[in-house]
Amino acid sequence: MKVLVTGSAGQVGYEVLRTAPLGMEVIGLDSQALDITDADAVAKVFAEVMPQAVINAAAYTAVDKAEAEPERAYAVNQSAVAHLGLACERLGIPMLHLSTDYVFAGDACAPYAPEAICTPSGVYGASKLAGEHSLAQVCSRHVIVRTSWVFGAHGQNFVKTMLRLAQTRNQLSVVADQVGGPTSAAGIATMLWQVLLQYQARGDLPWGTYHFSGAPACTWHAFAQAIFAQAVAIGLLAQAPVVSPISTAEYPTPARRPAWSVLDCSSLEQAFAVRPDDWQSALKAVLSELAGAPDARG
Numbered sequence: 368m369k370v371l372v373t374g375s376a377g378q379v380g381y382e383v384l385r386t387a388p389l390g391m392e393v394i395g396l397d398s399q400a401l402d403i404t405d406a407d408a409v410a411k412v413f414a415e416v417m418p419q420a421v422i423n424a425a426a427y428t429a430v431d432k433a434e435a436e437p438e439r440a441y442a443v444n445q446s447a448v449a450h451l452g453l454a455c456e457r458l459g460i461p462m463l464h465l466s467t468d469y470v471f472a473g474d475a476c477a478p479y480a481p482e483a484i485c486t487p488s489g490v491y492g493a494s495k496l497a498g499e500h501s502l503a504q505v506c507s508r509h510v511i512v513r514t515s516w517v518f519g520a521h522g523q524n525f526v527k528t529m530l531r532l533a534q535t536r537n538q539l540s541v542v543a544d545q546v547g548g549p550t551s552a553a554g555i556a557t558m559l560w561q562v563l564l565q566y567q568a569r570g571d572l573p574w575g576t577y578h579f580s581g582a583p584a585c586t587w588h589a590f591a592q593a594i595f596a597q598a599v600a601i602g603l604l605a606q607a608p609v610v611s612p613i614s615t616a617e618y619p620t621p622a623r624r625p626a627w628s629v630l631d632c633s634s635l636e637q638a639f640a641v642r643p644d645d646w647q648s649a650l651k652a653v654l655s656e657l658a659g660a661p662d663a664r665g
């Protein structure tokens with residue numbers, strides 16, 4: 368099967384390329400090779416490549432910056448998703464697309480099911496939700512997977528920020544009143560391939576919106592503590608900094624984040640037999656990879 372992967376240089380895109388199963392012909396295009404906001408360029412690539420499936424790993428992910436440049440966030444996260452979806456519909460092929468826990472308000476106290484009401488509190492979440500709606504409207508063969516707190520050895524994320532800060536500080540303050548599921552980019556990539564392999568086998572899928580995030584849920588503070596404990600254990604850090612818990616109010620950011628955005632992943636598990644990742648094990652793998660590749664730590 369010939370699979371077009373957009374945003375191939377991002378955290379998830381990179382892992383999608385790296386974990387492609389044998390027998391998949393993967394054409395990965397980064398933002399230089401294909402700007403998904405350029406409808407003509409999208410049409411040209413589809414005509415040239417004639418993909419049999421698309422994984423859209425491209426997105427505008429700068430949560431705080433999105434508050435200042437909503438047009439750009441919507442162009443990438445909604446309009447471009449519609450271009451891609453329409454191109455997929457014309458070819459009658461599936462589009463696998465990622466979205467975010469930030470579509471939710473974060474004021475629930477039970478895990479959010481995919482059909483729970485979405486009330487994003489920032490531009491990023493709103494633009495991703497708009498993209499979900501546009502894709503569902505134009506492309507019948509879509510699988511949208513909302514995920515959360517993505518980390519990996521490649522690209523920028525919380526794990527790498529913590530490791531960088533630990534180089535120069537022995538005390539850090541980390542938010543302890545936001546709860547979510549850290550999710551490895553490699554786990555997301557593997558899940559996407561499992562979905563596509565089922566499509567390859569059956570020629571059909573239970574199309575719709577699903578959730579996939581790491582378990583168990585934790586706070587950013589607990590995540591930071593786990594990062595440092597594991598990094599010290601494998602010799603990536605000489606000493607763990609003291610991590611002080613602070614409230615969201617003590618760490619103001621331009622975009623409001625959901626306080627509690629735990630995702631109920633059971634429907635994905637039922638539909639595709641893919642279980643949520645244990646983020647502690649995934650973290651161990653990422654830190655081991657970083658320990659073996661000093662250049663990737665920055």
Ligand SMILES: NC(=O)c1ccc[n+]([C@@H]2O[C@H](COP(=O)([O-])OP(=O)(O)OC[C@H]3O[C@@H](n4cnc5c(N)ncnc54)[C@H](OP(=O)(O)O)[C@@H]3O)[C@@H](O)[C@H]2O)c1
Pocket residue numbers: 373374375376377378379380397398399401402403404424425426427428443447465466467468495513514515516517518522523
């Ligand atoms: N990161 C998270 O914590 C998180 C949490 C929940 C959900 N998600 C979702 O998961 C998916 C993957 O996220 P990620 O963490 O892999 O993001 P990422 O590391 O920021 O990668 C996104 C990629 O998209 C590319 N891109 C941006 N605009 C583009 C355009 N117009 N055309 C083509 N490519 C473009 C970026 O390229 P440039 O760098 O060159 O702009 C980047 O390589 C996204 O849908 C995101 O919304 C992420």
